[in-house]
Amino acid sequence: MSLTATDPLESLEDYEDLTSWINDVLTPSSNEDSTQGSVENLSHLDQQIVHLIASLDIACEDTSTLLERIIDDVSRGVPRLTYDLHFIKDGTLSLQTALNFVRENSRDTIPKATNDALEELKRLDTIKGHMEAAREVLREAESWSTLEMEVASLLTVQNYAKAASRLSEANRSMVVFQNTPEYDPRRNLLINLQNQLEASLSSALVAAINEQDLNTCRNYFSIFSNIQREQEFRNYYNGSRKASLVTLWKEASLVDCDTPDVSSAQRQTFSEFLTKFYTAMLSLLNQERNSIPAIFPDPELSLSSLISSTFASLHPTFPQRLGSLFTHYGDSAFIELIKIFHQTEEFAGSVDKTMQKMTFTAASPASEGVHDTSQQTPVGPSHPGHSRRRSMRMSVSLRSGSNRSSSGMIPKISKTADALEWEQELFQPFLEFQVDYGTLERRFLDDSLRGIISSDASDRSSTHDQARMIKERAIDIFSAAEQSLTRYTAFTHGYGALGLVQALDGFLKSFVDMWTADVSYSSTSERSMHTSGDLSGLDYTAEDWMKFQTTLHLLGSARNIFERMMSFEVRLRSELSQTAVKFKLYHGDPTSFPMTPCKGVGQLLDQSTLNSVELHALLERFDSDVRHIGEPLLLTEARSAVFEFARACQISLETTIGSPLRKSLDSYASSSWMIQSDAKPKTSNELKVPTFSLSPSDVILRVTEGLLNLPQVFELHGDDDALAFSLHTLPNVDPEILKSIPEQSTTIPEVVPQTTHPRRQSFIAPNIKPLPIDPETVSSAWLSSIGQSLLAHLTSDVLPQIKRLTTTGTAQLSSDLSYLSNVARSLNLEHGQLEKWKEYVEMDDVTGLSKISSMGTSDSDYVLEQVARMRGWH
Template sequence: MASTATVTAASVVEQLDKSSDVLTWLNTVLNVPGDATSNDLPLVVHASTLDALQTATSIAAQSTSATLEHIIDDIARAAPRLAYDIHFTRDGALALRNVLAQSLPPLQSRSSGRTTTDAAESDATSKILERLQHLDTLRVRMEAARDVLREAESWSALETEVTTLLAEKAYARAACRLSASARLMPVSAARTATTPSTSSGGVHEPRRALLTSLANQLEAALSPDLVRAVTACDVESCKSFYAIFVDIEREGEFRNYYYGTRRSSIVEIWSKAVIEGESGSSDSSDRENPQSLSAFYPSFLSSFLTMLSGERTALPNIFPDPERTHAALIYTTLSVLTPSPAQRLAALFHNGSSATALKDVVKLFQASEEFARGAERILEKLRASAPPLLTASSSSSPSEGKPSRRRSVRMSMSWRSMSNMGRLGGGGIGTTGTTGSGSDEGAEWDQCLFQPFLDFQVDFGSLERRLLDETLGSPLPGNIRNLDGDRAARAMRERAVDVFSAAEESIERSLVFTHGYGSVGLVRALDTFISTFVETWTNSISSLVGTDPRSMPGSGSKPTSAALEDEELADLDYTSQDWAHIQKALHLLAAGRAVKDRLGMFETRLMASLRQVSTAFRMAWGNGGSGVYTPGITKGQGLLLAQSSLNALELRALLTRVAPSTRPGPSLLPSAHTALTAFARANQRGLQRVLLSPLYAHLAIYPTLPLWIAARVQDAVPGMAGVIVPTFSLSPSDVAHRVGDGLLNLPRLFEVYAEDDALGFELESLAGPDGSDMVTGTVTGAGTATVMGTAMGSGEADERRQGQVPHSPEVVTAAWLASLGRATVAHLTRDVLPQIKTLSGAGAAQLSADLGYLETIVRALGVEMGDLERWKACVGMTDEEGRAMLASDEGSDRIGQLVARMRKWVV
């Protein structure tokens, strides 16, 4: 065969029979002689030849399958008669032997005395047998010629006969005639293939084309009546038409006609709907009154479900597999909607805000689930009403039995063969060969319904965060500088109510929209959302506490707090603005405590929801390990979620972490708790700066006092000239005395406020986790945790740190006094004392006396000395001791170097 020759199925079979192996045949077909000139053939020729061979081989394989099936049927029918035929042949052979025996005796009697008796008998017998064989061969060939002539006559009259039947609208008889001819095609091909003078490909290809053409004519003639019958819900006519289409092996086309007609009204509702935000030509007044997708989609699904409910009684009377047909009707209808549901859902986010769009998508999703439940109920009724045999295997009807089952498979093969030769009517979505073909697109109807929502479910975390931000808007009511403490705190509490209400809605939205698969995104969105809310207030507070307390704007009016009305506190060196800021900080701390209480309750609610999801998921993981969690939803919807990126290791880790049997771990919302701690620190920093502002004001002039450069002067004593009078302990300077008095007055102040729970809010944030990061930036000493640990047992302290038990007033007072004492010491040793330029002997003695006085006071507040003690030790050294200290390793520290510079111990 040349490389560009026409390849037919018959020629392929013939050449394969003659070839020793497949490789030799392929080389022969491709005209590859094996010499150097074989490379001159262009590749496109080989590709074209291979395509033709592939097509021809496929057709030959299908024809062979059909022929083999016919042979199996013939053998099955002829097997019972085989014994009878053998017996009949044996009787005929015996009869023939008797006839021969009667004709041979005269010859034997005549030649009894002759010498050539044996040779004559053998010659006569041979001639008789040869004559009989000739006659039998003639008979067989004449019968074959008769069959061929009859077949040719039948095929020549086929077109006329079928055309006449179509004109008479005898569609069933025409279908029966075409079906009979199609069944004879494989037998005819096998018969003619044994005749060398007949080209099977040249004879049967036109016949196949004729069958296809006549089938197309029959389908074209039937289609108008079929459409009218389906439209009019004429079940009996549809049933008869279905039988005709099955007879000509075009069940798929019948389903296409049926699906297309039944869904036409639903598709029209969808395509003609005028949706807000969609662009398109307008040819009616409806365009002027568009409706939202959230209003249209549920009504559309309701109409769709009504149509499907009506089909429940019709389908069992038409199709042998009503359940699968019903599912395929849903699938094909959803697949042909234009614009697609996914496009219309996406348009919601392009034409509106994310907040409104996600809420609308969730509503549409719920409507889809309601539709799915209704459709599932219809399918269950169809399944329950189906006959037992049909339920077990939809490949045959209950009355057909085993021969019909074989015929169903044969029809499927023939249908696939005819589909490759061009049939009338393109196959659409849901097209199937026959009932027993095995295709089951309708089983994915629920996946087709929920597939448009999958992308939004996967992105639920980010979409939910955007919704929360847009719903809440700005977390601040305005510039809180213009609000007094009570109004600012009230505004924060009121805003917190909105925040946690929105967060509660998020939990419900996640369960409804993702059925727990979006838990990871939900937790992240909520954590970020709540922490952002708190951080915004923290940033506003931080912008106030970063300024000088004496210059921070106040309320402009005299506060009416109980602290000012108490005469015991009237002598405290605080201005009206200071009292206003103290009140504001306390109110905001109280508001922060209220937010933390709400956060704790909300986290408990979130944990309970996640535990329910975890329990359901773990049951699914345990039953076979598939992890498909479908509580009250269809199987296809559950598979979509289980096969999406939502079902990741992070989800499994989260649900394992919140399982009821798991020991509670870290908080679900760590960023929110961290933000509250930062908020508390910002307020504590502001409150601390206000409380210490009088002390800092006194210490501001401390480095420039003339005391540090004064010389030691002894007054003359009458009558005792030249006698040195010993010097007694010096009194603290006025500045040190005022600072000490201010520190001593702090306990009186906290006696008033210690009962306020606000001071106990995030008390641990007064010092960092390592005890060296105070709210003011530095600390010397053991930290607040030491004070708290001293006032209570370690187990009780741990419980209080977790917020389970409120702190006692004593613990609150001790922690704050210690914190303020450390802040004062840190400010004095870090910022004030290094500014002293020169210390005389008398100045050093005075400074040592001041530091000793302050040391006694701060030690009473529960503060360890640290740098303060080192300053006192260095200042109190004599010149000789100081120089000796510098000469040793002890003098290399920062404080020793500073004192040496002040005392001029080094040049």
């Protein structure tokens, strides 16, 4: 409703919802420039709100004034109301007295003879009515006494129309015997006579139907209608017309269904046979397009009944043969199922066109006046011998006693009821599979995954080819995922969106997890290479160098998978956005914007469990009218799997790079200088002379030299995209370094629990390609991670293995830790545990014992406890 500035308050009473009224009143002005238009719209909206508030204030004051005036008027009028009611009561009593007086006077004005004559006429009229009623009852009784004889004689001379008319009259007279002892015997007699008439007509009716004698069939339909056996006529007609199709279905020899063994030349697939079956059925329906309007008064409903009856009579049933496909094909039967569903939709479309053509046939001048419905009566219950399974889905059954007009015409039945029953019967077998679409899609994708990787089973143990195989297989994997978008639309028309996302997420996660499990943390290369000069000073073996290259390529494959996943997610998001638009238009105008090409499919899907709250919540995230923070993330499990794969590669790469340094530390805890005795025994009077300029041990010198030479490892690979990928999953990386990385480079927050970056809580659009990162930042992140991991290994695994420290050993360890701490700080490696070890080792015995004694029983300091054990402070 469009509102002007002069009538907003007048229109308020036309609205039931206050929010709708406010939205219609506050209409922003249009402007071509989006930025300028937004400012002007807000200014205009602010003016409207101020004006509306002022108008409402004035209206409230006016209303309050008027209400007070009305209350005053009512207050003054209430005391007079009692007097008015008393006055009315007195007037009523006076009028009643006057009427009684007039009535008495009017009786006196009529002569007694005239009054007696009028009473006599009234009595005679009553007697006449009773006599006529008695006459009708006697006539009915006489009619029922000769009914059986009359009908039998009419059947003998094959005057079926007269017999039907006689039975119709008897049926109408049954109301006379309602609630009397005579009702049940007469009802049983009527049914027996109707059965005799039907039995007499059945063979001739079947012959007329087979010969397509339309005039005879039309006359027989009128007869069956007169005896309340219209449904039985339809059963005869449908049974005769569908017989060839039922036989064709039953005798079909199918390769992929439960059929007897026949020669290979005679066997065919179910989809191939279904094409022939649908063609034969369409041929029959095209014949019936001209025949049914000449026989039945409701051709559209009658053709629908024929189709439904045909599919209900098939044996094996349609659902049984669909189920046999999965027994034969396994998980790949999903493709056959979709093909058959598409064939069925095309068949339904052809049937719909046939019905549309039939409406013109029924409305043609040649068909006018064909049906004489003046003697038609309600349709009776179906004959037990010809009963048909009726659909319980949204259909209005033809029952006896259905509402009919006074002229006896059969009412027009809505197309959304029985006229659509054939579509319900046709597509019902697919509904169970559509509801399980997500499971079927996932099983098919997993089957495709097994087929894709089956050729790699013997090569996956060869790590030098894994990176290439991952990239090659990723092409096939995402191609299979692309095909699922077509299947989802073709089979569920958008209702399976939730199952699609879950199936794709699990499928891609399974693919990535397989390679994550194959990543080995140890050198497994059997090839021999010369040691690269770029790694001089770190004592890398040829196997270490090969493992470095192999793992780096695997990390590049993780990046490749991630970029493909982002591109695919853009396509998936686009597909779901289109589905969201379709749903929105459908709910706004289902007639103009149907969800499916066939109404029966749409109604079944709309009433199924697929149309859930979760589905609409998913599609609402893609509603362009609803603002969201960032783009909705879909393949969350698959993304997490990619980052887990990247982390596994990073750990393996770090292990390879740091392996020479770790090997150097293996013997550090068992060094002889740690436990050797002091040169001189201590005496209480001996002066302790401190030792200065104690050099670091050879092990620490090698370790620090290796740390200082680590940048050489990344000189040739610092700008490699693989090293720059998923830096937030690097173990023990310095959070300060991650802060300098562009927000879009990590895409998904808190994927790996070990990540401590405080800025990972914001989501960004996954369809944006990660921004390039400065190679120096990449090298710094890796050096930080490797250095921190090495220091963590030293403080957590190596140093606690030292059993005892002498005075000399303590001085050496203090020198080593001080030197290592200085080198670490020069490399921006701040490690709290290393500083603790350095601090506690440098303590003298008095300070150490004092610190130990000052600790409470509930306090715990692992490093101090270890140093106290080594120094003998306990």
